[in-house]
Amino acid sequence: MSNVFIAFQVNEESRPVVDAIMADNPNATAVYSPGLVKIDAPNSLVIKRETIEEQLGQRYDLQQMQVNLVTLSGHIDEDDDQFTLSWNH
Amino acid sequence: MTVDLQAREIQPLRNTFSHVARYVGDDKPATRYQEATFGAQATSNFHYRPTWDPEYELFDASRSKVVLADWYVLKDPRQFYYGTWTMARARQQDAMESSYQFVESRDLINKMPDVLRDKVCQVIIPIRHVAWGGNMNNCMIAAYGYGTAFTAPASLHAMDELGVAQYITRLGLALDEPSVLDAGKEAWLNAPQWQALRHLVEDSFVVRDPFEIFVAQNLAIDGLLYPLIFGHFIDDHVALNGGTAVSMLSAFMVEWHEESNRWVDAVVKTAAAESEANKALINEWTQSWSKRMHDALVPIAQMALGDKGVSTLEDVFTQFQARCKKLGLSA
Numbered sequence: 001m002s003n004v005f006i007a008f009q010v011n012e013e014s015r016p017v018v019d020a021i022m023a024d025n026p027n028a029t030a031v032y033s034p035g036l037v038k039i040d041a042p043n044s045l046v047i048k049r050e051t052i053e054e055q056l057g058q059r060y061d062l063q064q065m066q067v068n069l070v071t072l073s074g075h076i077d078e079d080d081d082q083f084t085l086s087w088n089h
Numbered sequence: 090m091t092v093d094l095q096a097r098e099i100q101p102l103r104n105t106f107s108h109v110a111r112y113v114g115d116d117k118p119a120t121r122y123q124e125a126t127f128g129a130q131a132t133s134n135f136h137y138r139p140t141w142d143p144e145y146e147l148f149d150a151s152r153s154k155v156v157l158a159d160w161y162v163l164k165d166p167r168q169f170y171y172g173t174w175t176m177a178r179a180r181q182q183d184a185m186e187s188s189y190q191f192v193e194s195r196d197l198i199n200k201m202p203d204v205l206r207d208k209v210c211q212v213i214i215p216i217r218h219v220a221w222g223g224n225m226n227n228c229m230i231a232a233y234g235y236g237t238a239f240t241a242p243a244s245l246h247a248m249d250e251l252g253v254a255q256y257i258t259r260l261g262l263a264l265d266e267p268s269v270l271d272a273g274k275e276a277w278l279n280a281p282q283w284q285a286l287r288h289l290v291e292d293s294f295v296v297r298d299p300f301e302i303f304v305a306q307n308l309a310i311d312g313l314l315y316p317l318i319f320g321h322f323i324d325d326h327v328a329l330n331g332g333t334a335v336s337m338l339s340a341f342m343v344e345w346h347e348e349s350n351r352w353v354d355a356v357v358k359t360a361a362a363e364s365e366a367n368k369a370l371i372n373e374w375t376q377s378w379s380k381r382m383h384d385a386l387v388p389i390a391q392m393a394l395g396d397k398g399v400s401t402l403e404d405v406f407t408q409f410q411a412r413c414k415k416l417g418l419s420a
Contacts, residue, residue: 057168
């Protein structure tokens with residue numbers, strides 16, 4: 001079992017994304033360091049558009065998170081509704 | 090000499106203001122919406138009553154017959170405060186500008202049949218006066234309502250209504266000569282089809298209860314007008330008969346109505362759920378205002394959609410009643 005991770009700048013735009021990730025991935029842990037939040041999760045991590053929209057109260061395009069995205073590790077599977085990180089061995 | 094750069098983490102002692110923390114707790118930083126909204130209503134130190142209305146305090150919840158233990162329960166699901174609202178509207182304005190550019194560069198207006206163009210002007214232009222009424226009424230809610238969660242989105246909504254009036258004006262100028270606006274005002278003031286609606290809009294200006302005017306304007310008037318005119322008339326009837334350009338140029342109204350309905354629904358639902366007394370009041374307001382609005386729209390539906398006008402209006406009214414049921418009302 002290995003971890004995937006994703007890191008964002010800490011600001012108002014990334015907050016609903018981080019909240020949505022924490023809601024959708026019960027095994028994920030968020031570590032805040034100055035200006036940065038890094039979220040680790042065992043095996044896989046999913047980001048759902050619908051959950052972000054619930055947090056935000058407005059429509060959201062998953063591409064918007066790229067603005068605040070710092071780094072990530074894992075294989076990406078992405079479409080309009082979700083963004084998944086995992087290791088496809 | 091070497092300079093050593095290090096990152097030091099400084100943990101803030103508090104995550105937000107204490108007046109915000111009272112509502113959302115201090116365990117994590119509050120959102121901008123929460124900080125702009127909770128605890129912002131002025132509640133004390135009113136030394137004098139307003140000379141223009143000495144029955145009430147300057148900010149007084151009892152101006153409305155609706156009673157809520159805490160007016161901050163009326164949260165806006167869109168989480169609009171000035172920043173998010175202006176950014177959302179700026180994006181929509183950009184989209185409208187490019188629609189105008191598209192329509193103008195391809196001369197789509199002149200490719201519409203003249204009869205249809207006249208019909209659109211006849212039906213749409215006077216509605217800018219209704220939208221202006223919506224601006225007045227939401228300003229009234231913002232001024233005399235209680236609780237920032239309720240009044241702040243109302244003031245944004247007032248500006249949105251003004252924006253709709255301006256978009257209609259611009260649509261009129263795109264469709265025809267500027268005199269079309271005078272003709273629209275003339276019809277609003279004198280044409281028999283518009284008088285019931287004008288009477289209703291003008292009556293709404295003298296309602297003194299901020300929550301009643303919220304129900305009348307944002308639920309009943311707009312809730313029936315927008316689906317009928319911008320939904321059935323523009324997007325179905327006009328677009329199918331060669332007027333897609335008009336549909337493009339009124340896209341904001343449809344989008345905005347759908348979006349702001351979420352706010353209107355949340356406010357009505359929350360207030361009605363708090364007590365039976367509230368529910369009865371809101372029910373009565375919804376029924377009487379929506380009935381009047383329905384009757385006022387009959388001649389306009391007939392003018393817009395001909396023989397199908399009345400049956401279309403009935404469909405709109407049935408859907409409106411279904412929406413009210415979902416909010417816990419029995420209208």
